[in-house]
Amino acid sequence: MIVLLLTYYLAQSVHSDAVPISAPIELRDVVSCDGQNSQRTLAGIVWSCLSTIFLCTWVAVHPNVHFRPEKQHQRWFEKWLWDPLHELLTYKLPLFLWALLVPEYILSWAVRQYVQAGVISKQVPGWTRTHGHFMIMGGFHLFRLPVDTASIPLSLKSSKPSSIVIPTGDHSRENDDPVCPLKYEDVPVDILKIIAPTETELKDKGKSDALTKIIVLVQTVWFVVQCIARGSQRLPLTELEVVTLAYATLNFFIYVFWWDKPQNVECPIRVYKTATEMHGESGEMADKWEENWAWLGKIFFYTVGGQDSFVTISEKQSIPMFWSGRLSDHLLFGAGLGPSILGSAFGAIHCVAWSSEFPSRPELILWRISCIAMITVPFTVAILCAMMAMGLREGNDLNNLEVAILIICFFLIILSAWLYIASRIATLVIAFTTLRSLPPAAFTTVNWTTFIPHI
Template identity: 70%
Template sequence: MLILILAYYITQSVQSEAGPLPALLEQRDDASQNDQNSQRSIQSIIWSCLSTIFLCTWVAVHPNVHFRPEKRDQRWVEKWLWAPLHEFFTYKLLLFVWALLVPEYILSWAVRQYIQAGVISKKVPGWTRTHGFFMVMGGFHLFRLPADAASIPLPLESSEPSEFVIPSARHLRKDEVPECPLKFEDFPVDILEIIVPTETELKDRGKSDALTKVIVLVQTLWFVIQCIARGTQHLPLTELEVVTLAYAMLNFFIYGFWWDKPRNVECPIRLYKASTTSHKESGEAVEEWISNCVGRWLEKIFQYSVGRQDNFVLLSPERSVPMFWSGRLDNDILGDAGLGPTLLGSVFGAIHCVAWSSEFPSHAELVLWRISCVSMVVIPFITTIICIVMAIGSRIEADMPAGVEAIGFTCAFLLLLSAWLYIAGRLATLVIAFSTLRALPPAAFMNVDWTTFIPHIY
């Protein structure tokens, strides 16, 4: 409802050149026009938008644990220069680009982790959703003890020895050999009750707290309020502000679903097995990608779009969990998990339509903006239909009706054909948002007259 109200108010400001805006400009006296406080600069517009986008795409993202084994006898250049730069460009910057180009995919990732964390938390006594998040994000890592290190098996409730051990003698931590990240199925519940810290201790491992999150949300909310205020006073928004408004809308949902997830955890909790004990990954067998290169590429587009990519991942040979790992959700809830994010993805594109009738410096930019808006609304909605078909299929025991199945295959085919168009549309709107700053209408530089919102006596 908030989005609809916002779209209505702002759209009214750009319906025609002879509408309320010229009348409003005529009502402003000369003193008001000469007042420096009633004007804003391009620099202030850019700073406000970029800071909000940064909060929505960098600060709001809660990455998984990207484990980096410590190297012995590491030179200072590699430790303090090469390793941080490599981590930044190969992981953090890549995740930032994903959040910038496909923000609704970050939302769907957050929703899947939220659901999986809730499922896991119910299986262990005393666990909260924070514990479930920590498990899903790769917070537990298997290490091998040195061959000569003494250890004691962790006890199980059945009094049988466990494959997991605890060191019982001194040894160097650097001699421990990292094996692979662990998922929930690799643990007996008894072990988890013994080794896992409390919720407060897990949150302490994160680099963010509730106050930081509130500050980010307040800044984002303030930007949204300014946009609504400009709409009520018939002041136009720049295309850059429209793009930022779309990011701000999704940011509230991303932060909400990740509120209990520790942020920027770099060191997982170590669990040990003796050097002679083999590790066999638990859970269902992974699915195999199509061997054909083109078929594999198309299959990955579809599986990543609906959130099933984790079904193809085997963690035992990996150094850390994949970037978008959220565990293997049951097919019964996978379709439901994708409904909300894909619908909000269409709303994200629809917000860009606020600038549908804005003044663009060139006709080419206007046409390209409109085509991009249509693609950003339609393509996520196609994914929504696919999720609906998946949800229907998980609820009926008999074969899926032929009509529903045909709709699903048609939408999957359209998604494979148009996925590139969505990325192109996102890039186009970002470029045009900055290019249109070279020729803004005069009213775009006017500040909101906040006195009209505050009860007072003239």
Template identity: 35%
Template structure:
């Protein structure tokens, strides 16, 4: 899901640069900002604000119905300095729905919407460079300790092994989400009248109405719910929203990442393959779970891409068997994950004495 969002945000950024012809310095953060409902349609409420304000000892009339590009000022928007000075009362209105990529791009093309400077989404989304730095330092320190214990021939606990696996997953997600804002608590308010729905938006609305709960849950698990959600019909973007990706769901980068990172996560557990266990049954369960977690990610992708089309082409019975095996693989994978977590906690009660020894860092560096 993280890599799919990264790929989609990159495509949106490239499209913005094409529309603006290099006039704006769009970054990948702008692409993420659009996916995260950074632009929200609002309906004006004329009863909340006065239509006159006093400035420099004189009254200047200002119509609240004036069309504006965005709520926040921007150097590229058509606002004069005088208009900005007298706009001391912020227009809020009532939220309607988030804007999808189609509406955002059409408003940009029509000159009715201006992208904010790169510093504004960062400020709105509370992006913290210090938190990123601390995460990197903590992760590198844990990996260094793990390698040092292995080199020093000190036993590794099963809890350390599975933690290393989760660290790899976290690093992969963090790389993909490095430019992603933390969250959008105050979206940019847009007061424009939207054009008619495009064919893709109508397709999204029909898919949202026709897709049942079980099917939608599967699309959520696959990170492809963006192909079945019409943002004009909801109040906020769904969890892990990746934008419109079409019915084919064939983003190669996300599939390759699923195979590579998923396989590496399972392969990490091979480090405890020959480690001592309280019983042979526990060792067998650990090895079984390790093989399952290593093989299932790649097997699932291969069956989805090749097995299902071949099975449907050959015969209905073979196709049904392939689909049945495809539905069995995810539960089997979660069983393997559960086994490793339980064994990691159970084996803490029978750790060898060397497991409590610290790494002698002086053995790795020259010293007097």
């Protein structure tokens, strides 16, 4: 509701019929407190927007642990250039593009992890949501000890030894054999209490702290306040600023849900089994994709976040990029409802520039079509999630009308997935192409902004 009210206010303020963009600028709008003209530059506008977008997409994302086996006797070229570049191009850059093109999907992923972390933290005495996040993100990794390595099995409350051991005597970690990430079901609660770090130790493993997160939030809030101030003084926002405002609003919620998640953890905690001990999948077995309609199912389940049910973690070298654990069905669809609604609000914020002066009519039409697509596609997902969540929670069978609505939403999601991505790309491209011809009032600075400390 707050996001929608913000969109409505800005749309009314910036594009009021009483003061159109092409209207002459009043003296009070261009004269600062010291009586001098106050103007901003195109470079300043672009830098402010790009820095905020970067903070919202690159810094705000908290990835899972991307485990990579350690290589021995590496040459300096591989260690300092090739491996970091490979990591950037194959993992961090794709994740950044996902956050740039489909930010509400990142929000949905953050909400699913937040919910699942809360569920796990209640199962282990003394655990917090930070521990739950660390478990989900692949923070514990199974290793096999080399043959003939001395070890002691950890005992459970029942005094029965477990398959998890502690190495003793002469042992080099370089010779450990990595197996797979561990899920919560793979490790008994008694063992987790022994091997899990404290919350302070977990936060120390992250590459970010509360101060860094506060700086990002302050920069984001500053940009939003500046946009509201421009609207209050009837000063236009550029299309790039409108796009940035949408990112800032949505990514604020991403940061909130990932506040307790350690950021950019690269080395998981090692959990050991002997060389002869076998490891199988714990908990429910993974589902199988239907061979004939696998592509339809993948589009649907990845959209609603249900792809984890088809993943066998014991066969993976690293935790999947968007892994958030296997939520129960009602929690899964419930967790997708809020992000879908916020996704529609994200598209609605772009409507602030609905009546802006575009350099050409095709750009105006394409912008409006993209806005409609970015509102309707997430809203379709919200309808599906709401109906599924209510139906699964109440345990009642759906009537014919509800089934028909679900089928329609299902096919709309499959058919419109590419349309949404195309719309996101279109708005980003138009946001930059319109910079070639901005109205004079777009360069006018809000009088009081230069007196407020900001980054």
